[in-house]
Amino acid sequence: GAVVSQHPSWVICKSGTSVKIECRSLDFQATTMFWYRQFPKQSLMLMATSNEGSKATYEQGVEKDKFLINHASLTLSTLTVTSAHPEDSSFYICSAPRPSGLREQYFGPGTRLTVT
Amino acid sequence: ILNVEQSPQSLHVQEGDSTNFTCSFPSSNFYALHWYRWETAKSPEALFVMTLNGDEKKKGRISATLNTKEGYSYLYIKGSQPEDSATYLCASPRGGTASKLTFGTGTRLQVTL
Numbered sequence: 001g002a003v004v005s006q007h008p009s010w011v012i013c014k015s016g017t018s019v020k021i022e023c024r025s026l027d028f029q030a031t032t033m034f035w036y037r038q039f040p041k042q043s044l045m046l047m048a049t050s051n052e053g054s055k056a057t058y059e060q061g062v063e064k065d066k067f068l069i070n071h072a073s074l075t076l077s078t079l080t081v082t083s084a085h086p087e088d089s090s091f092y093i094c095s096a097p098r099p100s101g102l103r104e105q106y107f108g109p110g111t112r113l114t115v116t
Numbered sequence: 117i118l119n120v121e122q123s124p125q126s127l128h129v130q131e132g133d134s135t136n137f138t139c140s141f142p143s144s145n146f147y148a149l150h151w152y153r154w155e156t157a158k159s160p161e162a163l164f165v166m167t168l169n170g171d172e173k174k175k176g177r178i179s180a181t182l183n184t185k186e187g188y189s190y191l192y193i194k195g196s197q198p199e200d201s202a203t204y205l206c207a208s209p210r211g212g213t214a215s216k217l218t219f220g221t222g223t224r225l226q227v228t229l
Binding site: 004034036041042043044045046049093095102103104105106107108109110 | 148150152157158159160161162165167205207209216217218219220221222
């Protein structure tokens with residue numbers, strides 16, 4: 001069964017509004033989670049690393065004020081797209097590393113965001 | 117910058133065919149190489165995590181090899197089935213085994229009857 005859930009699976013919002021996406025680890029604690037974005041026909045691009053109890057670290061070129069990340073507990077990270085614009089329309093997906101062993105990533109099912 | 121590249125971009129085979137894809141990555145500062153299968157409307161699912169040069173892993177009809185000295189990994193599928201249709205992604209962590217991944221663009225496999 002799924003070990004990382006993501007909600008919502010899709011969302012349509014109007015320009016200027018904010019959208020929150022939740023990523024939850026199920027049955028394990030995740031001190032670190034990752035947020036990726038995928039544009040059509042492109043690879044998954046890392047946006048930021050979400051750290052429980054501390055600030056997120058953002059990849060170069062990702063606006064931290066635009067994409068707010070909060071990792072409030074050991075099982076929940078949220079990504080808020082603030083003042084969304086059509087160019088923010090994309091597929092957003094989160095992951096968390098397996099707590100032990102070879103540290104493969106567990107992924108959520110992703111969120112399709114459409115900004116109109 | 118860590119560049120991970122995959123080929124081919126897409127592949128269309130018939131049921132029963134065997135096939136393979138390539139993932140290339142920088143050989144310096146190597147930590148691990150991940151393979152994931154991503155079926156439409158589902159979460160990417162880890163297939164293998166490989167760390168040692170010469171490593172070979174197998175899961176059912178799927179296997180993978182790793183050459184860290186030359187920076188490539190092959191994924192093989194023997195006797196492809198329609199349920200193997202998916203995008204296969206490889207990725208390499210940048211700063212340690214549990215760190216952020218750099219992904220290739222994936223190989224999209226379609227298996228038809």
